[in-house]
Amino acid sequence: MDADETGLRARLVATGVDLVLREGQSAVSLREIARRAGVSHGAPRRYFPTHVDLLSAIAREGFADLTTQVERTLRDVDPDPRTRLTALARTYLDFAAAHRGMFELMFRHDLLDSGRLRLRETSLPLFAVVADLVAQARRPTDAPAAVLAGALWANLHGIAQLWAWGSLPLATGATDDDALLRAALEAHLGPAPA
Amino acid sequence: MDADETGLRARLVATGVDLVLREGQSAVSLREIARRAGVSHGAPRRYFPTHVDLLSAIAREGFADLTTQVERTLRDVDPDPRTRLTALARTYLDFAAAHRGMFELMFRHDLLDSGRLRLRETSLPLFAVVADLVAQARRPTDAPAAVLAGALWANLHGIAQLWAWGSLPLATGATDDDALLRAALEAHLGPAPA
DNA sequence: GACGCCCGTAGACGGTGTCTACCGGCTCAA
DNA sequence: TTGAGCCGGTAGACACCGTCTACGGGCGTC
Numbered sequence: 069m070d071a072d073e074t075g076l077r078a079r080l081v082a083t084g085v086d087l088v089l090r091e092g093q094s095a096v097s098l099r100e101i102a103r104r105a106g107v108s109h110g111a112p113r114r115y116f117p118t119h120v121d122l123l124s125a126i127a128r129e130g131f132a133d134l135t136t137q138v139e140r141t142l143r144d145v146d147p148d149p150r151t152r153l154t155a156l157a158r159t160y161l162d163f164a165a166a167h168r169g170m171f172e173l174m175f176r177h178d179l180l181d182s183g184r185l186r187l188r189e190t191s192l193p194l195f196a197v198v199a200d201l202v203a204q205a206r207r208p209t210d211a212p213a214a215v216l217a218g219a220l221w222a223n224l225h226g227i228a229q230l231w232a233w234g235s236l237p238l239a240t241g242a243t244d245d246d247a248l249l250r251a252a253l254e255a256h257l258g259p260a261p262a
Numbered sequence: 263m264d265a266d267e268t269g270l271r272a273r274l275v276a277t278g279v280d281l282v283l284r285e286g287q288s289a290v291s292l293r294e295i296a297r298r299a300g301v302s303h304g305a306p307r308r309y310f311p312t313h314v315d316l317l318s319a320i321a322r323e324g325f326a327d328l329t330t331q332v333e334r335t336l337r338d339v340d341p342d343p344r345t346r347l348t349a350l351a352r353t354y355l356d357f358a359a360a361h362r363g364m365f366e367l368m369f370r371h372d373l374l375d376s377g378r379l380r381l382r383e384t385s386l387p388l389f390a391v392v393a394d395l396v397a398q399a400r401r402p403t404d405a406p407a408a409v410l411a412g413a414l415w416a417n418l419h420g421i422a423q424l425w426a427w428g429s430l431p432l433a434t435g436a437t438d439d440d441a442l443l444r445a446a447l448e449a450h451l452g453p454a455p456a
Numbered sequence: 457g458a459c460g461c462c463c464g465t466a467g468a469c470g471g472t473g474t475c476t477a478c479c480g481g482c483t484c485a486a
Numbered sequence: 487t488t489g490a491g492c493c494g495g496t497a498g499a500c501a502c503c504g505t506c507t508a509c510g511g512g513c514g515t516c
Binding site for chain 4: 097098099100109110113117118119
Binding site: 092093094172175177178188189191192195199209211212214215216217218219221222223224225226227229230231232233234235236238239240241242247248250251252254255256259 | 286287288366369371372382383385386389393403405406408409410411412413415416417418419420421423424425426427428429430432433434435436441442444445446448449450453
């Protein structure tokens with residue numbers, strides 16, 4: 069399959085991941101990746117017919133990384149769903165802050181997917197984790213689990229985005245996103261237990 | 263001042279706004295705007311030293327438009343803060359859906375601002391409206407008004423973004439964003455009144 | 457041993473943003 | 487009235503981009 073780790077294809081993706089992490093989304097040009105991978109500018113075309121295809125492969129790597137980090141976090145956290153959701157949320161925001169360029173790329177739907185690649189579905193496993201935990205933490209009067217999970221995810225995502233953009237620090241005067249995160253969790257899951 | 267409506271500067275911005283609304287953010291190149299405005303490709307440089315400057319001016323127009331639409335909405339809505347926030351939220355989501363390219367551009371911090379232009383601050387008046395309404399609707403046990411407002415705004419924004427991206431429809435199976443919007447409002451402001 | 461196929465090379469094309477030299481018409485002063 | 491200077495737009499160049507295409511060389515296979 070595509071597990072040929074030493075092949076050019078994998079090397080291009082790895083180079084692109086490295087580049088987007090280090091210099092941001094706008095630095096990820098086909099030619100630059102080819103240059104850093106030590107091949108001619110036309111070489112990527114064998115594996116990625118179009119720039120979008122390469123970017124999508126890179127973003128897919130980002131989703132995989134985020135999912136892995138969430139899973140690793142959850143491994144060390146006790147089974148209370150509320151606690152686990154808090155840890156997950158923290159990981160999500162930390163990922164966005166630490167890998168800003170990648171996070172940006174991951175949700176640039178204009179640059180990605182183009183339908184065929186179904187990149188969006190790459191985020192489904194992560195959402196499934198959220199949805200599962202939400203279903204456990206949900207109170208009887210809450211909205212249906214899928215809706216509640218969607219709203220919570222959107223809240224996390226919005227905080228990550230607007231925080232990175234600088235709007236939230238500016239508007240709220242906060243110096244870190246912790247209060248916002250706690251507020252969001254309490255809003256969707258009810259007041260924190262003692 | 264820069265109120266010379268018939269000047270090239272204003273014409274360039276107007277052309278750019280039109281272009282981004284019609285064809286999306288990626289279509290907004292300096293040369294294309296110049297072409298459509300009927301001037302040479304170097305002309306914009308007199309007024310916008312860099313592409314980013316022109317994009318920022320266009321995005322600023324977007325924020326102004328959104329703020330105007332929110333204000334117009336609020337003019338016709340009764341004074342109950344909860345009702346007003348609901349209307350505001352609906353307007354926000356509708357704006358994002360109806361002006362997808364512009365909405366995208368408005369929050370592409372990598373394309374904008376570059377510090378000097380303080381584009382972020384253009385969204386402050388809008389946030390102030392949210393914060394004011396939230397302060398009125400806030401329950402005593404809620405988080406501080408600024409935090410609550412920030413979290414709610416982030417939730418709106420996240421819904422707008424992930425909905426447009428297609429993730430939320432895919433993940434939640436919903437066909438419109440109304441349930442998510444209601445869930446978010448109830449989460450942050452408490453259960454809807456009878 | 458020759459054929460054919462991968463897979464990468466290299467050049468071209470039209471597009472982009474930016475820089476620079478130019479130039480025409482207007483204002484204003486002598 | 488005439489001349490100088492500036493203001494604002496033109497036009498060409500440059501490097502870079504993504505994409506397309508023709509080419510070539512090394513490999514395995516008949």
